[in-house]
Amino acid sequence: xxxxxxxxxxxxxxxxxxxxxxxxxxxxxxxxxxxxxxxxxxxxxxxxxxxxxxxxxxxxxxxxxxxxxxxxxxxxxxxxxxxxxxxxxxxxxxxxxxxxxxxxxxxxxxxxxxxxxxxxxxxxxxxxxxxxxxxxxxxxxxxxxxxxxxxxxxxxxxxxxxxxxxxxxxxxxxxxxxxxxxxxxxxxxxxxxxxxxxxxxxxxxxxxxxxxxxxxxxxxxxxxxxxxxxxxxxxxxxxxxxxxxxxxxxxxxxxxxxxxxxxxxxxxxxxxxxxxxxxxxxxxxxxxxxxxxxxxxxxxxxxxxxxxxxxxxxxxxxxxxxxxxxxxxxxxxxxxxxxxxxxxxxxxxxxxxxxxxxxxxxxxxxxxxxxxxxxxxxxxxxxxxxxxxxxxxxxxxxxxxxxxxxxxxxxxxxxxxxxxxxxx
Numbered sequence: 001x002x003x004x005x006x007x008x009x010x011x012x013x014x015x016x017x018x019x020x021x022x023x024x025x026x027x028x029x030x031x032x033x034x035x036x037x038x039x040x041x042x043x044x045x046x047x048x049x050x051x052x053x054x055x056x057x058x059x060x061x062x063x064x065x066x067x068x069x070x071x072x073x074x075x076x077x078x079x080x081x082x083x084x085x086x087x088x089x090x091x092x093x094x095x096x097x098x099x100x101x102x103x104x105x106x107x108x109x110x111x112x113x114x115x116x117x118x119x120x121x122x123x124x125x126x127x128x129x130x131x132x133x134x135x136x137x138x139x140x141x142x143x144x145x146x147x148x149x150x151x152x153x154x155x156x157x158x159x160x161x162x163x164x165x166x167x168x169x170x171x172x173x174x175x176x177x178x179x180x181x182x183x184x185x186x187x188x189x190x191x192x193x194x195x196x197x198x199x200x201x202x203x204x205x206x207x208x209x210x211x212x213x214x215x216x217x218x219x220x221x222x223x224x225x226x227x228x229x230x231x232x233x234x235x236x237x238x239x240x241x242x243x244x245x246x247x248x249x250x251x252x253x254x255x256x257x258x259x260x261x262x263x264x265x266x267x268x269x270x271x272x273x274x275x276x277x278x279x280x281x282x283x284x285x286x287x288x289x290x291x292x293x294x295x296x297x298x299x300x301x302x303x304x305x306x307x308x309x310x311x312x313x314x315x316x317x318x319x320x321x322x323x324x325x326x327x328x329x330x331x332x333x334x335x336x337x338x339x340x341x342x343x344x345x346x347x348x349x350x351x352x353x354x355x356x357x358x359x360x361x362x363x364x365x366x367x368x369x370x371x372x373x374x375x376x377x378x379x380x381x382x383x384x385x386x387x388x389x390x391x392x393x394x395x396x397x398x399x400x401x402x403x404x405x406x407x408x409x410x411x412x413x414x415x416x417x418x419x420x421x422x423x424x
Contacts, residue, residue: 002142002189004031004091008207008293009038015202018138019086024073025093029056036063046076048097077125082132090129093142095120111160120163126173135180136197144191153188153214188214205286210294212254213277231263232334232408233305237271239394247272250330250420253300256281258288259307289317297326305334309354314371315379322383322423331421337391338367341415350406358417360391373417388420
């Protein structure tokens with residue numbers, strides 16, 4: 001069972017004016033409380049199992065404008081008004097009918113609940129909703145792995161709960177919804193369908209929070225080693241494995257790799273045993289400039305190789321990159337050096353979508369968009385300590401400097417500036 005907290009609901013409410021939530025499956029009330037704190041004015045939630053309903057009543061007693069109902073989710077949906085003035089959010093959750101006491105929470109209890117003929121009411125709920133005026137309403141459906149095969153963040157659906165044979169009917173209902181909504185299958189947690197009105201300008205990637213261990217993309221990204229040189233990260237591994245600071249200090253715990261592409265640090269975690277997981281973040285996940293869908297202090301470290309130069313504002317990006325790292329955590333960032341990578345040419349011969357070039361520090365530059373890295377990092381002196389700042393030219397063949405060859409596409413050469421920050 002997933003949760004509304006997977007989504008930046010406060011942002012959605014602010015941008016859309018959603019004023020009302022209808023939730024099936026109150027559970028402990030976590031999503032209900034989260035919606036209230038996000039600013040939704042009216043919340044209606046139904047729970048079928050009385051002991052859980054009583055527990056939720058007690059947990060949510062101090063919150064106003066919450067209507068908790070003990071009953072059947074299909075009847076609950078049936079009684080919702082079809083006409084409305086402002087957009088609503090429907091969160092269809094907890095597709096076992098009842099009989100699971102969260103204090104017990106045994107597999108046997110879940111199996112018995114799944115056998116109840118009233119379990120898995122999603123198709124009937126959607127059929128009822130499609131009869132209502134939903135054009136400006138949002139729908140989030142949880143537990144997609146019950147109906148869809150394949151990889152999900154929390155693993156495949158257990159055999160005893162699989163409803164894959166019913167997936168065809170469910171897909172037909174979702175296709176009907178596509179007349180008015182963008183329907184996106186997300187594979188985080190137990191899987192979600194996110195149904196956003198076509199009239200809304202919001203990008204679903206901005207709304208889905210990126211958390212440690214998330215699948216990379218939707219469908220999940222696949223990291224494959226390539227026979228050629230996929231990028232600078234792969235070239236850097238030999239250097240980093242000979243410097244114990246990467247394995248023992250910088251790359252520890254949960255990390256995020258900004259601009260991972262097909263050469264992410266996740267390919268090489270076996271060389272850095274202190275890493276718990278690396279979450280890739282690329283265009284599939286959102287805007288690397290803002291990391292708007294990444295919560296504050298979510299990761300122990302941030303890694304980025306040759307990504308900063310593609311962004312609009314290096315200072316703003318670093319401010320956001322520091323934001324998502326926990327105090328005491330590290331940023332390990334490499335950017336191309338303008339003299340040994342761009343070699344005096346702008347726009348860059350190799351990456352014409354670069355928006356800036358970098359040098360450690362010099363009085364003047366041939367580049368009209370040059371960034372002095374030492375000056376850039378000085379802006380963060382109150383929030384971070386510079387542990388390393390160096391030109392990385394390991395393997396660079398200066399004899400080939402004037403040949404026009406992009407040496408980062410060769411097996412040995414790094415042409416960058418690397419800095420390591422520790423967040424205060």
